[in-house]
Amino acid sequence: xxxxxxxxxxxxxxxxxxxxxxxxxxxxxxxxxxxxxxxxxxxxxxxxxxxxxxxxxxxxxxxxxxxxxxxxxxxxxxxxxxxxxxxxxxxxxxxxxxxxxxxxxxxxxxxxxxxxxxxxxxxxxxxxxxxxxxxxxxxxxxxxxxxxxxxxxxxxxxxxxxxxxxxxxxxxx
Numbered sequence: 665x666x667x668x669x670x671x672x673x674x675x676x677x678x679x680x681x682x683x684x685x686x687x688x689x690x691x692x693x694x695x696x697x698x699x700x701x702x703x704x705x706x707x708x709x710x711x712x713x714x715x716x717x718x719x720x721x722x723x724x725x726x727x728x729x730x731x732x733x734x735x736x737x738x739x740x741x742x743x744x745x746x747x748x749x750x751x752x753x754x755x756x757x758x759x760x761x762x763x764x765x766x767x768x769x770x771x772x773x774x775x776x777x778x779x780x781x782x783x784x785x786x787x788x789x790x791x792x793x794x795x796x797x798x799x800x801x802x803x804x805x806x807x808x809x810x811x812x813x814x815x816x817x818x819x820x821x822x823x824x825x826x827x828x829x830x831x832x833x834x835x836x837x
Contacts, residue, residue, distance in 0.1 A: 674775060687755070717811050752789075787802050800825050
């Protein structure tokens with residue numbers, strides 16, 4: 665007879681899962697595109713540009729004939745600088761997120777965040793919007809850590825929390 669599975673922790677993605685960050689990301693990226701005379705994109709287009717880190721975002725936002733390493737690197741750096749200046753203007757938790765987190769905490773479920781967003785912004789977002797919750801681990805994009813969907817980041821979170829992968833539910837993409 666199988667034992668009932670008990671969820672000990674939930675590992676959340678950040679952008680598009682806990683937080684609606686699309687408007688602020690699109691605004692920062694479009695400002696960079698505009699600065700260089702490149703076409704800007706509708707906010708919804710950025711749904712297809714995000715999810716694999718800032719460099720990939722910059723590359724996807726650029727016109728195909730301008731996707732040279734130097735230009736991508738420059739636009740990535742400018743995006744990060746621009747985003748840093750206004751990352752929380754329109755960003756908000758999705759409806760119902762606080763209720764869900766309250767429920768999980770009440771049930772004794774531990775919380776963690778893993779994001780392909782730069783680590784500094786991941787930490788800032790969690791501190792700003794989820795200050796009343798205790799997240800055991802908050803981990804964003806870092807040198808030497810492969811981006812999702814590579815499991816290395818999720819496994820790092822699991823080990824830092826002294827749990828096993830079977831103890832987690834992952835919520836995100």
